[in-house]
Amino acid sequence: MLQQVSLTGPSAPPRVTPDPLNPTVFHEDWWLQAMAGDSLQEVTVSSGGRVVGRLPFSLRRRPGGRTVCEMPVLTHFLGPAIDAGSGSAANRALKQAQITRELLQQLPRTGGFQQRMHRGVEEVMSFQENGFAASVDFTFELHPAEEEFLWKGMRDKTRNMIRRARTLYTVEAIDDAERFAALYAGNLRARGEDSYYPPAEIIRLVGTAQARDQGRVLAARAADGSLVAAIFYVWDRQSAYYLLSTRLPDSDNSAVSLLLWEAICHTNAEGRIFDFDGVSSQGNRVFFTGFGGVIRPRYVVTRQTALYRLADMVTRRCKALLRR
Numbered sequence: 001m002l003q004q005v006s007l008t009g010p011s012a013p014p015r016v017t018p019d020p021l022n023p024t025v026f027h028e029d030w031w032l033q034a035m036a037g038d039s040l041q042e043v044t045v046s047s048g049g050r051v052v053g054r055l056p057f058s059l060r061r062r063p064g065g066r067t068v069c070e071m072p073v074l075t076h077f078l079g080p081a082i083d084a085g086s087g088s089a090a091n092r093a094l095k096q097a098q099i100t101r102e103l104l105q106q107l108p109r110t111g112g113f114q115q116r117m118h119r120g121v122e123e124v125m126s127f128q129e130n131g132f133a134a135s136v137d138f139t140f141e142l143h144p145a146e147e148e149f150l151w152k153g154m155r156d157k158t159r160n161m162i163r164r165a166r167t168l169y170t171v172e173a174i175d176d177a178e179r180f181a182a183l184y185a186g187n188l189r190a191r192g193e194d195s196y197y198p199p200a201e202i203i204r205l206v207g208t209a210q211a212r213d214q215g216r217v218l219a220a221r222a223a224d225g226s227l228v229a230a231i232f233y234v235w236d237r238q239s240a241y242y243l244l245s246t247r248l249p250d251s252d253n254s255a256v257s258l259l260l261w262e263a264i265c266h267t268n269a270e271g272r273i274f275d276f277d278g279v280s281s282q283g284n285r286v287f288f289t290g291f292g293g294v295i296r297p298r299y300v301v302t303r304q305t306a307l308y309r310l311a312d313m314v315t316r317r318c319k320a321l322l323r324r
Contacts, residue, residue: 054081
């Protein structure tokens with residue numbers, strides 16, 4: 001079902017303090033159960049009879065009998081969730097490092113490990129001290145502010161695209177997860193591409209998030225009744241994350257720009273940070289920059305055995321030969 005919506009709102013209220021043991025929506029039990037299923041595992045650290053640290057992950061098998069600890073599907077950030085208490089900054093930092101080390105020592109012996117850290121992980125020295133390699137990804141964040149301030153902070157080109165899109169499309173909410181998944185897959189097929197995410201997983205995630213009022217699909221409808229574009233974003237106590245996007249192959253970015261602005265306004269009215277959820281190419285860097293905001297690093301930690309790297313190289317070469 002489609003519902004026309006108006007998501008603009010008043011100036012942002014104060015943000016809610018995040019739960020240190022559930023720092024993102026990706027750490028919440030409902031998300032992990034929906035996206036990891038039987039592959040879900042978690043290591044924890046307790047002190048004084050209560051959990052003070054947890055690190056969830058998916059334990060999966062790869063070709064050749066390899067095993068890897070990784071993030072569940074459609075989970076863009078994860079990493080350790082730690083309650084370091086309310087002491088001084090120095091004491092909290094030491095506690096966080098110690099809890100991280102204890103979590104890492106409990107990880108199962110696998111050929112590989114890979115996770116992208118959430119925004120609360122500001123350094124990964126404990127990982128490096130335990131044999132992990134670290135690299136950096138980036139994302140854009142828009143923090144709560146007066147809506148007019150956010151509007152003026154965008155590039156002229158982006159504002160003009162949104163103004164133009166408002167004359168062409170209406171923004172509606174889709175509460176049918178299967179319809180969004182079909183639209184997503186259909187637009188990819190029209191481009192001659194396969195969906196990276198199985199439709200069943202998109203349906204499960206969208207349906208569950210909407211039922212919990214932690215996710216929303218917005219669509220742009222043209223005057224002829226066709227759906228030109230749609231986006232899906234989710235949120236937790238502190239942030240909203242731009243997760244999925246689709247548009248007709250012959251359309252430009254104006255419809256998506258309009259949908260993103262409406263999502264930003266909704267997020268801002270709730271006092272949350274809007275996270276564009278990663279920068280994967282020069283193209284989307286330019287696109288996201290148009291909305292203003294700031295670039296933030298996200299650490300990525302990995303560890304692979306020599307045997308795992310060798311098996312991975314052989315697998316990739318075999319796949320390349322089969323594609324010839």
